[in-house]
Amino acid sequence: MxxxxxxxxxxxxxxxxxxxxxxxxxxxxxxxxxxxxxxxxADGGEGTAALLTQHSQGTTETVTVHDPLFRPIAATYGLSGDGQTAYLEMAQASGWALLEAHERDCLHTTTLGTGELIRAALERGAKKIILGIGGSATNDLGIGMASALGYRFYDADMRDVKPIGANLAYIRRIDTRELIFDPNEISVQVACDVDNPLFGPQGAAYVYAPQKGASPEAVAQLDEGLRHLSVVLQQQLGTDVADLPGAGAAGGLGGGAVAFLGAQLVPGATLVMQQTHxxxxxxxxxxxxxxxxxxxxxxxxxxxxxxxxxxxxxxxxxxxxxxxxxxxxxxxxxxxxxxxxxxxxxxxxxxxxxxxxxxxxxxxxxxxxxxxxxxxx
The missing domain is CATH 3.40.50.10350 (Glycerate kinase; domain 1)
Incomplete structure (x- = not known):
């Protein structure tokens, strides 16, 4: 038997x-x-990276990145035994649990640290990224993550835009000349178990931002920023994520991963079952x-x-x-x-x-x- x-x-x-x-x-x-x-x-949530790292007979790597409020923090990611695949959880660097209750305000938080984890993995030679996006403290459409990887965001006066949710509506230009990677040479899968669009009544801001400290006024501001940047992404990067199911996950990081990394959104349990054969x-x-x-x-x-x-x-x-x-x-x-x-x-x-x-x-x-x-x- x-x-x-x-x-x-x-x-x-x-x-x-x-x-x-x-x-x-x-x-x-x-x-x-x-x-x-x-x-x-696992279902793509807490513990998924450790489980997949163990399954691949890999190692756990520790690096210093920035937390949701730009403070230095030690975070970990897994690297497969053959060094080709990295297993990451955004909660390690950009998670809600990293902040005290009075610090939770997704107008001012960033996914920069998640991008720094990805950057560290790419610099170690990883060609495939498996990313869990549960437990986020952010609503920045992944511009923090993208900034860590070489994307630059400018306003109408060509000034750098700080990568936080409050600034999404000010972005007018996306510069890709300093990218540290070629999107065509890496594979990214994101564990995503929600089908929320990027903006609107069922989007990232209106559904999830109140849980991350956003007032009704902040929710409206964030939603407008997500709506605005989705147009810029389509015009300048050629990627339309506005109505993509799952784009609203993790404060828009689902859509940002697709636009900035060429990622595929996959249900968490399905992804883990694929990885474990x-x-x-x-x-x-x-x-x-x-x-x-x-x-x-x-x-x-x-x-x-x-x-x-x-x-x-x-x-x-x-x-x-x-x-x-x-x-x-x-x-x-x-x-x-x-x-x-x-x-x-x-x-x-x-x-x-x-x-x-x-x-x-x-x-x-x-x-x-x-x-x-x-x-x-």
Missing amino acids: KILLAPDKFKGALSAQGVCDALTEGIRLAAPEAEVVALPL FLQHLAGVDLVITGEGKLDAQTAQGKVVSQVAAAARAQNIPVAAVCGTLEATPAALRQMGLTFASSVLTAPMTLEEALPRTRDDVMHWAFQLVNLFIAAN
Whole structure:
């Protein structure tokens, strides 16, 4: 019997690798002879870069960059074992969590540090960039990132424009003569799980800027700046990102990555599964076990569990899901393609009580599941 483990993390309790370890222990108790293959996954959010770096047998690099308010900060990125691919998370350099509550105001924050991470990776010889853009503190359409890579932005009087959201509407010229890279010689994929356009009622400013400290007046200013710069990008770089699904992600960094880097926007779980060669791991598998901390309606919107279930069921492989909290309806579970799903919780308890037990509970769950699977087959 061959079992493939492909879970996401249980946030706050276990990493994806930790879930795999606990599942493996439970499986061994029920079926010592089983072949168990562990393939921890992620959805493009926190921890994705570390997971992909580990999968590629790569190294973690630390560099000094600028935080969202232009202050020096140490940040990390992963470099694959062959040195060709860099794994980055913008939250390391341009993240909301880097700022104190009173500092959060996306009129004045920048993605400069994210660009500096990319620059460091390119200078190390990376030809492919995998970028996670969750947890941003910014709304600058990626002009900070672009500035770190050699783009120059000028106003109507040919003065340098500071790369922050408040200045988007002043940009009149984009100069590419000092680029440190050739966009045709690198490949960039961005983990993007939202489909918001760049501007408008569903755009970056109106949907996300209030969460990043923007007042109603600031939201309107940012939206106008995004709208204005999208026209400049189309006229001067030949890239139209105004209505591109996902362009509004991370304060417009989704669109900025497309315009300035020639990036491809890819759902996070899909990207990770591609990088870890998930489909190849399905060969000869009798059972797939996936999971996440909370299995609910959002799980079906492209998260790890739904993506794993869809891929496995397409090959007629049964899929079981383990979780801490189960809120998805039976109909939703069936629609996702799950054969079986249940929580590890066996009695009512608080989150504080449940978290320390998670590893043991996952192990016991796996033991029970595999016994049932053996009995049914």
